[in-house]
Amino acid sequence: MSAPGNPFTRRVLLRGTLGAAAVGALGGCGSRSRTPIPSGGVDLRIWTHDPGYVTTFTQAAADPSITGGSAFTFRPRTTSVAPGDLVTRVITQAVADGNTPDLAGLVIDQFPRVMGSAIAENLFVDLTDTVAPFGDDLLKLAPYAVEGRPYGLDSDNSITVLYYRQDVFAEHGVPEDVSTWEELAVHGERLARDKQVSLGMVSVGDNLAIVNGFTQMLLQRGGRVFDESGALVLDSPEAVEVLEFLARGVRTGFLLALPDPYGSACAAALKSGRLAATAMPNWYNAYGLQANVPDQKGRWRMRTLPRFAGGGHLATTLGGTAFTVVKDKPATQAALEFLRRVYLTREGQVLRYRAGGYLPTLRPLYRDPELLAVQDEYLGGQRVFDVYSVAAEDLPLFHQAAGMQVLTAVLGGPMLDALRGRTSARAAIQTGIAAYRQQVKR
Numbered sequence: 057m058s059a060p061g062n063p064f065t066r067r068v069l070l071r072g073t074l075g076a077a078a079v080g081a082l083g084g085c086g087s088r089s090r091t092p093i094p095s096g097g098v099d100l101r102i103w104t105h106d107p108g109y110v111t112t113f114t115q116a117a118a119d120p121s122i123t124g125g126s127a128f129t130f131r132p133r134t135t136s137v138a139p140g141d142l143v144t145r146v147i148t149q150a151v152a153d154g155n156t157p158d159l160a161g162l163v164i165d166q167f168p169r170v171m172g173s174a175i176a177e178n179l180f181v182d183l184t185d186t187v188a189p190f191g192d193d194l195l196k197l198a199p200y201a202v203e204g205r206p207y208g209l210d211s212d213n214s215i216t217v218l219y220y221r222q223d224v225f226a227e228h229g230v231p232e233d234v235s236t237w238e239e240l241a242v243h244g245e246r247l248a249r250d251k252q253v254s255l256g257m258v259s260v261g262d263n264l265a266i267v268n269g270f271t272q273m274l275l276q277r278g279g280r281v282f283d284e285s286g287a288l289v290l291d292s293p294e295a296v297e298v299l300e301f302l303a304r305g306v307r308t309g310f311l312l313a314l315p316d317p318y319g320s321a322c323a324a325a326l327k328s329g330r331l332a333a334t335a336m337p338n339w340y341n342a343y344g345l346q347a348n349v350p351d352q353k354g355r356w357r358m359r360t361l362p363r364f365a366g367g368g369h370l371a372t373t374l375g376g377t378a379f380t381v382v383k384d385k386p387a388t389q390a391a392l393e394f395l396r397r398v399y400l401t402r403e404g405q406v407l408r409y410r411a412g413g414y415l416p417t418l419r420p421l422y423r424d425p426e427l428l429a430v431q432d433e434y435l436g437g438q439r440v441f442d443v444y445s446v447a448a449e450d451l452p453l454f455h456q457a458a459g460m461q462v463l464t465a466v467l468g469g470p471m472l473d474a475l476r477g478r479t480s481a482r483a484a485i486q487t488g489i490a491a492y493r494q495q496v497k498r
Contacts, residue, residue: 108412172458208378248309261315263468276372286457299481371447466491
């Protein structure tokens with residue numbers, strides 16, 4: 057194969073990935089100049105699904121503490137694209153030699169679509185040299201690495217914490233500092249039986265919601281879905297234990313079975329007090345709690361997760377969006393520099409937290425005095441980085457593989473059967489693994 061930097065090679069490779077029909081449909085896009093822009097004003101085409109990123113990039117471009125000293129004047133030009141459509145549009149436009157973005161925001165569950173057939177390598181800038189100076193201080197690269205090389209920078213560390221109603225815990229004698237999930241389950245089973253109150257939730261809707269909820273807990277327990285080479289390693293005692301724990305929680309009422317963590321059923325459970333605690337990432341504060349129960353301001357608190365008695369991590373993670381730089385475009389160098397300034401500097405990471413609530417991915421910032429002083433009024437004025445700083449020191453790695461979406465599709469149904477008590481946890485996992493291996497042949 058020719059060098060990845062050869063645009064014709066990339067086009068041929070991507071043509072093979074999508075098929076000739078897609079190329080024909082977009083064949084009129086035509087060739088575009090690839091002469092690099094060396095300096096001056098540059099329009100940066102940014103595709104994203106989230107208006108929070110639009111605000112972040114717009115503010116960053118106008119902030120001299122971030123852009124000062126650059127040879128470029130950055131002009132973000134954003135386009136809203138649904139997460140599932142964004143990857144398809146980037147690839148089809150690249151195949152047609154068309155109008156690709158300079159920066160593309162890929163949601164974490166969509167990134168596996170570019171991990172196979174050398175798509176990431178041929179489409180995006182390899183960020184190995186960009187991130188090298190940060191070493192282990194740069195968190196959450198693993199989900200966006202292909203054969204050990206990172207192709208995206210995550211926007212948010214997405215640290216999962218335990219949100220809980222402090223007033224409910226006090227009223228019913230649930231210790232705020234309960235140390236293990238098993239201990240919390242004892243209290244949760246009592247409250248579910250006596251008061252119809254649950255201390256957590258489990259998604260029983262679509263396959264993605266089901267598998268995401270399981271994976272969040274699996275990572276904390278010390279298990280993995282894939283290893284760093286892309287091999288499936290789900291067949292483990294930790295996976296069985298976690299699914300059994302979730303199924304028992306649903307059966308006893310300790311964990312409330314809901315279609316998803318964001319819909320009307322969850323909102324109703326929060327409003328009625330039926331759901332008094334939940335393990336969710338930092339962004340759930342705004343999108344789940346404040347959006348649905350603003351009148352409960354001051355009643356909620358957050359803490360690090362209880363540990364599993366059998367071991368694992370103090371924290372876990374769920375969700376994310378990585379920005380990638382598209383290769384061999386006039387604005388590629390400017391886009392790479394802009395991403396570095398917004399995502400890999402103290403000033404950029406603090407602005408991202410202030411603009412959109414995105415947690416830093418640079419470890420030293422969890423000790424930054426400005427962030428440690430942040431108080432969350434919804435959470436009763438709590439200093440949230442007192443919690444995040446502890447959790448950030450013990451986050452598990454999450455590795456993905458090209459077959460992640462296949463695994464999600466074949467695993468969701470068996471897991472739902474286990475959560476509903478129709479099969480065992482071990483049988484559900486084995487059924488999903490067998491279906492995955494049959495389709496992926498790995």
